[in-house]
Amino acid sequence: MRTAALEAPLHENDRVTVKPGVFAPACPCVEMSGWTGRLVDSMPSDVGALCMVEWDSATIGRMPDDYRAWCDIEELGPELAMLLGHQLQKSTSEEPPLRSTIWPRTLRYEAVVQPRMLVMHS
Numbered sequence: 100m101r102t103a104a105l106e107a108p109l110h111e112n113d114r115v116t117v118k119p120g121v122f123a124p125a126c127p128c129v130e131m132s133g134w135t136g137r138l139v140d141s142m143p144s145d146v147g148a149l150c151m152v153e154w155d156s157a158t159i160g161r162m163p164d165d166y167r168a169w170c171d172i173e174e175l176g177p178e179l180a181m182l183l184g185h186q187l188q189k190s191t192s193e194e195p196p197l198r199s200t201i202w203p204r205t206l207r208y209e210a211v212v213q214p215r216m217l218v219m220h221s
Contacts, residue, residue, distance in 0.1 A: 113138045114190035115152060121186045126169040131180075134158045135190050139179075148184030 109115060116135045123129040136154040143149075154162075154177070162177055170177040 109138055109141065109148075109150065109184060109187060109189065111138055111140065115150075115187040116190040117152075117182065118186055118188055121182070123166060123169070124181065125173070126166055129163055129166040129169070131182075138187070141184065146183060150182050150184050150187055152180050152182060152187070154178055154180070 114135065115138050117131040117133060119132045121131050123131055134152075134154060135158050136152040138150055139153045140151040141148050159178060167177050
């Protein structure tokens with residue numbers, strides 16, 4: 100008898116919540132458990148589905164200074180993050196999605212040990 104319920108698959112524009120125990124991929128001092136946002140893109144990889152999440156205003160408002168500082172150093176906007184699909188679950192949050200005004204024109208995904216978003220300017 101199966102005891103674990105199957106999770107619903109995630110789709111573009113789904114509201115998502117980061118599962119407990121998940122830390123920022125390249126900033127492991129920052130726990131992301133409970134962060135909420137909208138799934139804006141995903142793609143398969145050798146390590147599982149890579150999911151780009153655009154955080155909602157509630158999450159952006161409570162981001163720790165360490166994470167914002169890391170984003171500044173890496174020249175990444177804190178509004179977006181790349182996580183693995185198994186680290187996310189569908190959310191019941193009703194907040195409308197935040198529409199970022201700094202959406203990069205071209206995205207390239209890279210999954211080595213830690214997935215990360217690289218912004219390519221053209």
